[in-house]
Amino acid sequence: MNANIxxxxxxxxxKSVIIWSLALTFLxxxxxxxxxxxxxxxxxxxxxxxxxxxxxxxxxxxDNMDLATVLGFYSFVFMFxxxxxxxxxxxxxxxxxxxxxxxxxxxxxxxKPVSRRQVMTSKLLAAxxxxxxxxxxxxxxxxxxxxxxxxxxxxxxxxLLLLLLSIVIFQLFFLSVGLVVSLLVKRVRSVTxxxxxxxFGMYVLSAFSGxxxxxxxxxxxxxxxxxxxxxxxxxxxxxxxxxLNAAVTLVALAVSYWxxxxxxxxxxx
Amino acid sequence: MxxxxxxxxxxxxxxxxxxxxVSFSEEEGEIFGFIGPNGAGKSTTIRLLxxxxxxxxxxxxxxxxxxxxxxxxxxxxxxxxxxxxxxxxGMKVIDLLKYSASFYDCDCTQRMHELSEIMELEMNxxxxxxxxxxxxxxxxxxxxxHSPKLLFLDEPTAGLDPLMQRKFFDLIRxxxxxxxxxxxxxxxxxxxxxxxxxxxxxxxxxxxxxxxxRTLQQNNYKKVNVTADGLNxxxxxxxxxxxxxxxxxxxxxxxxxxxxxxxxxxxxxQVTDVTxxxxxxxxxxxxxxx
Numbered sequence: 001m002n003a004n005i006x007x008x009x010x011x012x013x014x015k016s017v018i019i020w021s022l023a024l025t026f027l028x029x030x031x032x033x034x035x036x037x038x039x040x041x042x043x044x045x046x047x048x049x050x051x052x053x054x055x056x057x058x059x060x061x062x063d064n065m066d067l068a069t070v071l072g073f074y075s076f077v078f079m080f081x082x083x084x085x086x087x088x089x090x091x092x093x094x095x096x097x098x099x100x101x102x103x104x105x106x107x108x109x110x111x112k113p114v115s116r117r118q119v120m121t122s123k124l125l126a127a128x129x130x131x132x133x134x135x136x137x138x139x140x141x142x143x144x145x146x147x148x149x150x151x152x153x154x155x156x157x158x159x160l161l162l163l164l165l166s167i168v169i170f171q172l173f174f175l176s177v178g179l180v181v182s183l184l185v186k187r188v189r190s191v192t193x194x195x196x197x198x199x200f201g202m203y204v205l206s207a208f209s210g211x212x213x214x215x216x217x218x219x220x221x222x223x224x225x226x227x228x229x230x231x232x233x234x235x236x237x238x239x240x241x242x243x244l245n246a247a248v249t250l251v252a253l254a255v256s257y258w259x260x261x262x263x264x265x266x267x268x269x
Numbered sequence: 270m271x272x273x274x275x276x277x278x279x280x281x282x283x284x285x286x287x288x289x290x291v292s293f294s295e296e297e298g299e300i301f302g303f304i305g306p307n308g309a310g311k312s313t314t315i316r317l318l319x320x321x322x323x324x325x326x327x328x329x330x331x332x333x334x335x336x337x338x339x340x341x342x343x344x345x346x347x348x349x350x351x352x353x354x355x356x357x358x359g360m361k362v363i364d365l366l367k368y369s370a371s372f373y374d375c376d377c378t379q380r381m382h383e384l385s386e387i388m389e390l391e392m393n394x395x396x397x398x399x400x401x402x403x404x405x406x407x408x409x410x411x412x413x414x415h416s417p418k419l420l421f422l423d424e425p426t427a428g429l430d431p432l433m434q435r436k437f438f439d440l441i442r443x444x445x446x447x448x449x450x451x452x453x454x455x456x457x458x459x460x461x462x463x464x465x466x467x468x469x470x471x472x473x474x475x476x477x478x479x480x481x482x483r484t485l486q487q488n489n490y491k492k493v494n495v496t497a498d499g500l501n502x503x504x505x506x507x508x509x510x511x512x513x514x515x516x517x518x519x520x521x522x523x524x525x526x527x528x529x530x531x532x533x534x535x536x537x538x539q540v541t542d543v544t545x546x547x548x549x550x551x552x553x554x555x556x557x558x559x
Contacts, residue, residue: 002372004371004372008368012359103355103357103358104355105355105356105357106321107349107355108351108356108369110321111319111321111344111347111351112372113341113342113343113373114341114344114372115340262323264282264321264322265321265322267312267313
């Protein structure tokens with residue numbers, strides 16, 4: 001690891017981290033501030049939801065949620081938090097080494113006395129630090145929002161922690177999958193479409209797998225591996241799926257290192 | 270000691286050619302000119318030596334070490350000025366130079382300021398606000414600030430005004446006088462002629478000639494111009510004559526071989542004017558490319 005690259009990378013991403021963190025804070029606090037209303041009208045709400053077709057509720061992951069409870073409602077909010085985190089992490093993953101190439105600064109960096117492995121490790125750690133900062137902001141704003149709006153309703157702190165701890169696994173998945181895809185394609189011209197594609201794509205897959213019932217699609221998407229509603233319902237992770245998720249992450253990272261050390265840096269043309 | 274040693278180096282980008290079977294070496298303290306038109310493989314060679322890309326076959330050594338296996342170690346003593354300079358747009362010049370210096374174990378601050386002063390570089394401007402020529406100056410300063418032992422210059426003068434070009438050449442000569450080896454790639458022959466001891470000519474990915482710049486000019490070709498009335502070009506259709514052209518009653522050609530053969534032919538006719546001169550590098554070069 002090279003401290004200079006780490007510092008440089010971290011600084012470049014700082015603005016983006018701040019914006020994402022503010023957006024997520026706003027999302028969590030604003031969304032959760034609606035909880036008292038939902039909780040008061042719980043019976044009405046559940047009746048209202050029951051009128052919707054089962055498939056539609058499944059698509060929004062609401063078939064397992066009890067919006068009248070603190071964590072039931074929080075898991076609903078958490079799904080959108082996950083979507084944002086997925087896009088952010090994929091964005092960093094896709095851009096990690098490809099931005100250097102599309103903005104043609106790779107020549108500068110890689111003609112310095114550093115190995116590709118060092119470059120990759122420093123960049124990954126910098127991105128991970130950025131993601132962890134966002135993660136911490138999510139923790140804090142979640143606790144704040146729940147404390148402010150739960151109105152004496154009880155909740156299981158352990159389950160909430162379980163939910164929040166899943167974030168880091170979730171972020172690592174999108175970071176590493178984004179990275180490996182960016183190295184598999186010849187050239188990433190613009191990072192955002194890829195990042196939105198991966199983030200939303202996985203979300204939609206998870207929605208579909210809900211609609212169709214028990215299908216293998218859920219094996220693919222982290223939104224199912226770390227399904228907020230089911231973590232709340234069972235107060236536990238679905239261990240095989242989490243292991244699958246971690247395995248995909250590790251393979252993606254290993255392949256990324258392998259590809260990057262062998263990569264031909266495209267010349268300016 | 271050979272600073273650069275390239276053996277049968279070949280690079281294909283998929284099916285398209287980069288360079289084929291290139292071999293040459295450069296001695297310590299030399300300024301080696303590497304000339305060829307665009308797309309001949311000059312940059313490919315430099316990028317292979319910096320291990321920005323990996324060879325398809327063959328090998329290359331810099332400072333006696335294999336470039337693929339010892340890349341980071343080798344690059345400690347290399348300065349590189351790419352043909353097109355691109356830097357982190359949001360950074361200030363001074364920050365970029367500091368970032369660049371931070372990769373080397375030396376206190377490069379003084380040298381950095383010296384160089385910026387010579388190249389008249391304003392350090393507090395943002396990279397995105399710089400013109401192409403000014404970015405090039407940043408490139409020059411970042412390539413030299415760690416006092417490298419080997420310099421790769423890939424078409425370095427593009428974008429610099431003539432005054433700056435001269436300052437830059439003086440700088441390179443001064444570095445060379447300190448013992449720095451320079452690998453100078455260019456398609457502008459004048460500057461190669463001014464600066465280099467030896468040249469390699471590359472064409473369509475293959476080396477066509479490596480020679481001392483003097484030998485290339487003196488021993489290889491003579492440029493002959495003959496003016497006479499009623500000149501018959503066929504008279505000079507000798508072995509060793511190339512590029513035979515008639516223009517306004519004057520015959521131009523290049524000749525390689527025993528000059529007496531030409532002199533005999535000339536003495537046999539009534540001429541109004543004769544010149545025999547060394548060709549410029551430019552003409553030698555055109556000759557190789559036709």
